[in-house]
Amino acid sequence: MNWVAWKMLNGDTAKYLGAVFGVAFGVLLITQQASIFVGLMSRTANPLRDVREASVWVTDRHQQNADEIEPIADGAVHRIRGVEGMDWAVRLYKGVARARRPDGIFRQVILLGVDDHSFVGAPRTILMGDLADLRRPSAVFIDKAGHESLWPGEPLQLGREIEMNERRAVVVGICETSAPFQSFPVVVATYSQATQFIARERKQLSFVVGAPVAGVAPAEACRRIKAATGFEALTYDQFVWQTINYYMANTGIPVNFGITIVLGFIVGAAIAGQTFYLFTLENLRHFGALKAMGVNNRRLIGMVLLQAAIIGAVGYSLGVGMAVAFFEVSGRVLPDLRGINIPWQVAVGTAGVVVAIITFASFMSLRRVLLLEPAVVFRG
Amino acid sequence: MPTALDTSMPDSSAPPPTVGVACRGIEKEFGSGETRTRVLHGIDVDIGCGALTLLVGPSGCGKTTLISIIAGLLDPTAGDVTLFGTPQSQLRGNRRVDFRARNVGFVFQQYNLLPSLTAAENVAVPLLVARQPRKRAIEQAAGVLEAVGLGSRLKAFPNQLSGGQQQRVAIARALVHEPRLLVCDEPTAALDSSSGQTVMELLKSVAVHPDRTVIVVTHDARVLQFGDRLLEMADGRIVLDTIPQSHS
Numbered sequence A: 001m002n003w004v005a006w007k008m009l010n011g012d013t014a015k016y017l018g019a020v021f022g023v024a025f026g027v028l029l030i031t032q033q034a035s036i037f038v039g040l041m042s043r044t045a046n047p048l049r050d051v052r053e054a055s056v057w058v059t060d061r062h063q064q065n066a067d068e069i070e071p072i073a074d075g076a077v078h079r080i081r082g083v084e085g086m087d088w089a090v091r092l093y094k095g096v097a098r099a100r101r102p103d104g105i106f107r108q109v110i111l112l113g114v115d116d117h118s119f120v121g122a123p124r125t126i127l128m129g130d131l132a133d134l135r136r137p138s139a140v141f142i143d144k145a146g147h148e149s150l151w152p153g154e155p156l157q158l159g160r161e162i163e164m165n166e167r168r169a170v171v172v173g174i175c176e177t178s179a180p181f182q183s184f185p186v187v188v189a190t191y192s193q194a195t196q197f198i199a200r201e202r203k204q205l206s207f208v209v210g211a212p213v214a215g216v217a218p219a220e221a222c223r224r225i226k227a228a229t230g231f232e233a234l235t236y237d238q239f240v241w242q243t244i245n246y247y248m249a250n251t252g253i254p255v256n257f258g259i260t261i262v263l264g265f266i267v268g269a270a271i272a273g274q275t276f277y278l279f280t281l282e283n284l285r286h287f288g289a290l291k292a293m294g295v296n297n298r299r300l301i302g303m304v305l306l307q308a309a310i311i312g313a314v315g316y317s318l319g320v321g322m323a324v325a326f327f328e329v330s331g332r333v334l335p336d337l338r339g340i341n342i343p344w345q346v347a348v349g350t351a352g353v354v355v356a357i358i359t360f361a362s363f364m365s366l367r368r369v370l371l372l373e374p375a376v377v378f379r380g
Numbered sequence B: 001m002p003t004a005l006d007t008s009m010p011d012s013s014a015p016p017p018t019v020g021v022a023c024r025g026i027e028k029e030f031g032s033g034e035t036r037t038r039v040l041h042g043i044d045v046d047i048g049c050g051a052l053t054l055l056v057g058p059s060g061c062g063k064t065t066l067i068s069i070i071a072g073l074l075d076p077t078a079g080d081v082t083l084f085g086t087p088q089s090q091l092r093g094n095r096r097v098d099f100r101a102r103n104v105g106f107v108f109q110q111y112n113l114l115p116s117l118t119a120a121e122n123v124a125v126p127l128l129v130a131r132q133p134r135k136r137a138i139e140q141a142a143g144v145l146e147a148v149g150l151g152s153r154l155k156a157f158p159n160q161l162s163g164g165q166q167q168r169v170a171i172a173r174a175l176v177h178e179p180r181l182l183v184c185d186e187p188t189a190a191l192d193s194s195s196g197q198t199v200m201e202l203l204k205s206v207a208v209h210p211d212r213t214v215i216v217v218t219h220d221a222r223v224l225q226f227g228d229r230l231l232e233m234a235d236g237r238i239v240l241d242t243i244p245q246s247h248s
Helices: A003-010 A011-044 A076-081 A131-135 A143-151 A218-231 A237-249 A251-282 A284-292 A297-333 A344-371 A374-380 B063-069 B094-104 B118-130 B135-146 B163-175 B193-207 B220-225
Strands: A056-059 A084-102 A106-114 A125-129 A139-143 A162-165 A167-176 A186-190 A207-212 A232-235 B019-030 B037-048 B050-055 B077-084 B104-107 B181-185 B212-219 B229-234 B237-242
Touching: A003 A297, A003 B118, A003 B237, A011 A237, A011 A251, A011 A297, A011 A344, A011 B104, A056 A084, A056 A218, A056 A237, A076 A084, A076 A207, A076 A218, A076 B181, A084 A131, A106 A143, A125 A131, A125 A139, A125 B037, A131 A139, A131 A186, A143 A167, A143 A186, A143 B193, A167 A186, A218 A232, A218 A237, A218 B050, A232 A237, A237 A251, A251 A284, A251 A297, A251 A344, A284 A297, A284 A344, A374 B063, B019 B063, B019 B212, B037 B050, B037 B077, B037 B212, B037 B229, B037 B237, B050 B063, B050 B193, B050 B220, B063 B077, B063 B181, B094 B104, B104 B163, B118 B135, B118 B163, B135 B163, B163 B181, B163 B193, B181 B193, B193 B212, B193 B220, B212 B220
Parallel strands: A106 A186, A139 A167, B050 B212, B050 B229, B104 B181, B181 B212
Antiparallel strands: A056 A207, A056 A232, A084 A106, A084 A162, A084 A207, A125 A167, A139 A186, A162 A167, B019 B037, B019 B077, B229 B237
16 A cells, blocks of 8 residues: 555645655755854864864863963963973964955954964965975965955965064965854964064963873873863863853854754744645545545555655755755855855754654644544545 | 336345345434434345345435445444344454455445546555555456456546546446445436446446345436335435336
8 A cells, every 4th residue: 555655645746746845945944054053163163173183272261262262371381291191282372363465455364373393283284385484484374265355356376465463474375274163264373473463462372282191181181280280271072062062152143043943844844744734635535435445544544654754755855955955055155154064963853853844744644534434435 | 117216016036135235223323412313213124135226315314324334434323234144243443444345345426536546556456455466456457447348548547537437447446356245325426327327337237246235325316227126215214125117
């Protein structure tokens, strides 16, 4: 009878497609919005992800995330190096500066200052230039998206000049960085150079990053740093999640995306549920005839669930396919969406939502089919 | 010309037919309290095999309720129906559904063909219900469609067939699993007189079988000539049990 169920569904093209597109539209909304949400939240921790060598992050003890920074004294790096169990520790600057072109056009930029000697925290994907050139006077690297933002429509080119804090900077390299949460250009310089590009403060050091010696776990190293120095010390994972959780708790982003996701569920469930229910209603006399002919309730339930499952599976595939196509295209043409893709957890979660939608859709239909008296077939 | 309701007695010289359907004290009530309505009042009737029995009467007299009970689609409030020696009150749940699947065929007024299945596939449905493999079921269905004169329309969908052809497909579907009871509800009501005539001739020639009971509910006076026996109902009772004049 499964074959009959499939033919019944497939034969009513309008309702079949209506229900499928109801699910697909809901899936598209949910997948796309959830993926952007996850992508955005993930971006809040991207500055940390780009410093893969560091498993220990030391900050001011009141710091709550990787963006709002209370600087610590430059000498802190020496104290951290002196903590038992630490293998190495270096300075890392992260702040916001204003980059002005010679013609006056300016953009707010994220300024990274990496250790002058080790280059810990420097970008790994270099598109143009040589990282060693960072040691030249006034040298900076800029990320590709930042170059396109500061010089839109112009080819990538070294030697361009910008001014930060009334100091000249020369672009000696172009790199790729993980997309930051704020869609600002990323400018990379050595630590000593970077501190020249910002307004002078007594304390300027954003982070001390480092790693413990083999045999000492990062968490243990952090515990020792806290005890010895009073600074906040977090493992890489702890700092990533502290940052993400901060944005989750202190911005309207989860609520806004959550509302859209819930709307996607409601719209998907409403369209698919209503269309599938109408399909069942219009086929009630056929279900009644099948009941009269000896199809028992168990087989009828199987038929209705199979029809709902087909709608769910086809709608889910279409919806996820459309979402993949969206990110594939938008990642190329919209720099702000670069690097955002569909995490497998979102795909699995959306599949769960589809199961809920088709369960809802089939519940109402099943009720009608199961309560149907087979004798209804004799009532015209 | 026979009158619509001939009161002549059955031919006593014919051999007594095997009883396929035995109704004893059938009563049926719908609703409860003040809205309770008694639709059938103690129906006692035996219907034999090898004959076409017509069940006639005005709207609301209880014909549909009676055939629904006989076919096992409704439970009587009182009394019992015995089909081919099996009291229906002894069958419950899936056992009754299985019994119906094996032993009862239906022809509906509105055909009730699945619009997305071809004629052959529609006819194969009762065999699929009986879990026959699809290919074999459709082959068998094609044979029955040949028998009802639709061998050339096996792959036609219902909306490509005339009303008479659709009803012939429905008859083929009702007979494909060789049921012992065939229940037809107003099979000619939606057809013009020529198509109705064809359908009744087909029922008479193909459906009537020594081991099968055929009951046709009808309003259509034009088909009375095809009945071997006529049961007339009024107000929930059988008020006349006779043989149409053309058979006497």
